[in-house]
Amino acid sequence: MKAVRVAWKTLREMWREPQIFWLLMLFPALLVGIYYLGYGNTDQGMSQFLTLWVCNRDAGLRGGELVQAFRGATYEGAPLYQVRETEDCAAGERALLDMRAAAMLTIPEDFSARLGRGEQAQLDWQGDAQADTYVFAYSFAGSVIQRFLGQPEGAEPLVYEFVGGTGGLNDFQVGVPGVMVFGVLLGALAVALVLSRERVNGTLQRLRLAGKGAGNLIGGLVLANMLLGIVQSAAAFGLALACGFNSQGSLWLAGAVVAVVSLTATGLGAAAAAFSKNDGEASLIATGLFAPFVFLSGAVFPMPVARLFEVGGRVIQPYDIFPTAHATNALKRILIYGEGAGAAVYELAMLALLTAGVLGIGVWLYRRVMR
Amino acid sequence: MNNVVLEAKGLNKRYGNLTAVQDLSMQVLEGGVFGFLGPNGAGKTTSIHMLCGLLSPDAGEVLVRGKRIANGDPAVRARVGMCPQKIVVWERLTCLEQLVFIGEMYGLSPSLARQRSEQLLKDVDLTERRNQLAKTLSGGMQRRLNLALALVHDPEIVVLDEPEAGLDPQTRIQVREFIRSLARRKTVVLTTHDMEEADRVSDRVAIIDHGRLLVLDTPERLKRQVGEGDTVEIRLVEARADGQVLAESFAALNVEAGLEDGGQIVKIRALNAVGRLPELLGKLESLGVPVGEVSIRPNSLEDVFIQLTGRRLRE
Known part of the structure; x- marks a missing residue:
């Protein structure tokens, strides 16, 4: 009951700091909005990312026909490539270096002649092998070329299959889970500020005199932050749905995962506050803790596979120490693959366990400095 | 009248190489004002933090009505109210909100906490500011609110740490009057480095220096010792x-x-x-x-x- 009073008091105080309150509340939704602007425009399909520069030197007609084949290639009913034809091959190479192109195709002078003689013709395909756009452009190109060379209908050399129907999702859809984790975890900064102020201003001492110390304070903050997390995720999911996000699974379950992430944020905030003497330090230290929890979790970008060991057929990686990694995976399973709690039981269990650990360490550190 | 309400027995506290309090033993009797005097850095604040149960002594114990305060029953701790020297308020809560909140933290029912808060606001002349955020109050008003926060749970013993520090003359008189009225109902422990303040309001005075208790008696007797x-x-x-x-x-x-x-x-x-x-x-x-x-x-x-x-x- 005391924790409820502390939670209510904390929410009141936060409400009276409107800039921080609204930024905190709307940050996940803001990220969703930004992500939508960047990746959510689906009318142009993949072509909005896959710009293909073509330098056609072919003396015959087949080169032009190949260019048309690339122009006409579609995926899920939308254009696959945005083709830019140029006679200046150097300009195409500059576009690659400036990251304005996913790939560049150079068609040789003797392309038509060789095909006419039934010989092999060599196409020059250039790009940055580390870039996602190049990998996509290259993957789809094989199919286009095979079809151009006259493969029978339905006998394409490669058939693309996607997990849980993810082939129909654009980057916006795929990115929403990570964005949610990112946005909600940012609450760690607000928690660090609140707890640091209670400690530095001496109000925590008042609570201790009343026999209600750091534990009650954090208990109240846990409640307040969970409530904020639920509102944050409702706002963010609402906006995502309005932007065309198509959840494959239960939004309620996803909301529960986000609420648990808010507990991780509380733990991180408490740990940061334990080492802070003012607002500036609290923000800085909380950011320092927040960064690895977000950027090494796969929430923002995929992490390379780094096998540590294997347990029961499951590969354990260094990132698995972060509850946010399991939250991101759980959200992907629920929102993208459309799986339920049963399929995500490992992620959910690890998320709960590691969050309890982070929260426990945060509370312990905060209480420790009060002795 | 001579009942012991608060007793320190052989208190010791060290911070690294610094001995903050050394073998402090004293008794605070029921009623009146107990002045706890000493220069800055003498160990007054450390001592009262131990007396209130905020700080555990390295050795010795503090008894409230014969019961240990450290790690003890919260009800024992709640018999002591403390007003710190520094103004400690929740800046983004109104005067009434924070009094009710801290009252509830002490276990008062919401209605009783509210009733006591309203009365205290009246006592410290803040009724008109009851719905004003603490951060918008003047320094003197904040100090009165600081005092009210120590009293909302109606403690038997009130510890006031340098209550007149930084006050303008008018507020100082108000606070002094309030302390006097308080001492008619409760036991007040007052720490100060202002000898005149202590002389004016204290019934008994303890003087501490370098963490050691030098004397403890009525101001009159102590002054007679000088000549x-x-x-x-x-x-x-x-x-x-x-x-x-x-x-x-x-x-x-x-x-x-x-x-x-x-x-x-x-x-x-x-x-x-x-x-x-x-x-x-x-x-x-x-x-x-x-x-x-x-x-x-x-x-x-x-x-x-x-x-x-x-x-x-x-x-």
Whole structure:
């Protein structure tokens, strides 16, 4: 009951700091909005990312026909490539270096002649092998070329299959889970500020005199932050749905995962506050803790596979120490693959366990400095 | 009246190599004001933090009505209310909200917490500011709110840490009056480095220095220890170094005398100093000592402190 009073008091105080309150509340939704602007425009399909520069030197007609084949290639009913034809091959190479192109195709002078003689013709395909756009452009190109060379209908050399129907999702859809984790975890900064102020201003001492110390304070903050997390995720999911996000699974379950992430944020905030003497330090230290929890979790970008060991057929990686990694995976399973709690039981269990650990360490550190 | 409400037994506290409090034993009796005096850094705040149960002593114990306060029953701890020297309020809560909140933290029902809060706001003259955020109050108002926060759970013992520090004269009088009215209902422990403040309001006084308790008695008895009567301070035209000669000369007149302030001031303690002033000044004249300004005042707790430590409180 005391924790409820502390939670209510904390929410009141936060409400009276409107800039921080609204930024905190709307940050996940803001990220969703930004992500939508960047990746959510689906009318142009993949072509909005896959710009293909073509330098056609072919003396015959087949080169032009190949260019048309690339122009006409579609995926899920939308254009696959945005083709830019140029006679200046150097300009195409500059576009690659400036990251304005996913790939560049150079068609040789003797392309038509060789095909006419039934010989092999060599196409020059250039790009940055580390870039996602190049990998996509290259993957789809094989199919286009095979079809151009006259493969029978339905006998394409490669058939693309996607997990849980993810082939129909654009980057916006795929990115929403990570964005949610990112946005909600940012609450760690607000928690660090609140707890640091209670400690530095001496109000925590008042609570201790009343026999209600750091534990009650954090208990109240846990409640307040969970409530904020639920509102944050409702706002963010609402906006995502309005932007065309198509959840494959239960939004309620996803909301529960986000609420648990808010507990991780509380733990991180408490740990940061334990080492802070003012607002500036609290923000800085909380950011320092927040960064690895977000950027090494796969929430923002995929992490390379780094096998540590294997347990029961499951590969354990260094990132698995972060509850946010399991939250991101759980959200992907629920929102993208459309799986339920049963399929995500490992992620959910690890998320709960590691969050309890982070929260426990945060509370312990905060209480420790009060002795 | 002589019931012991708060007792410290052999308290010790160290911070690394610094001994903050050493073997502090004292009893606070029920009712009235207990003045806890000492210069800054003497160990007053550390001592009262232990008395309130905020800090665990390295050795010794604190008893409230015979029950240990440290790690004990919260009900024992709740018998003590503390008003810290620093203003400790929740800036983004209104006066009423924070009083009700802390009342509920002490276990009061919401209705009782509200009732007491309203009464306290009236007592400290903040009723009109009840719905104002604490951060928008003036310094004096915040200090009164700070005081009210220590009282909302109606503690038996109220510890006030330097309650008059930083107050303007008008607020200082208000706070002093409030402390007096409080002392009629509760036991007040008042820490201060202001000897005059302590002398004016305290029924009993403990003087602490370098973490050790020097004396504990009523202000009157302590001042009598210094010497009956008044203190005459005579500022000399030129500083002198023959304090011993002066002391011996004045001893013949049956008064205590000595040099202070680098030989600039002759300090004499005597009964009926006003009546004997011509005699005292005549003695100086006979010793060939040119006299500047002369002042007479009753003995004070400052004099007690000087006698005990050999230095002024603010040195």
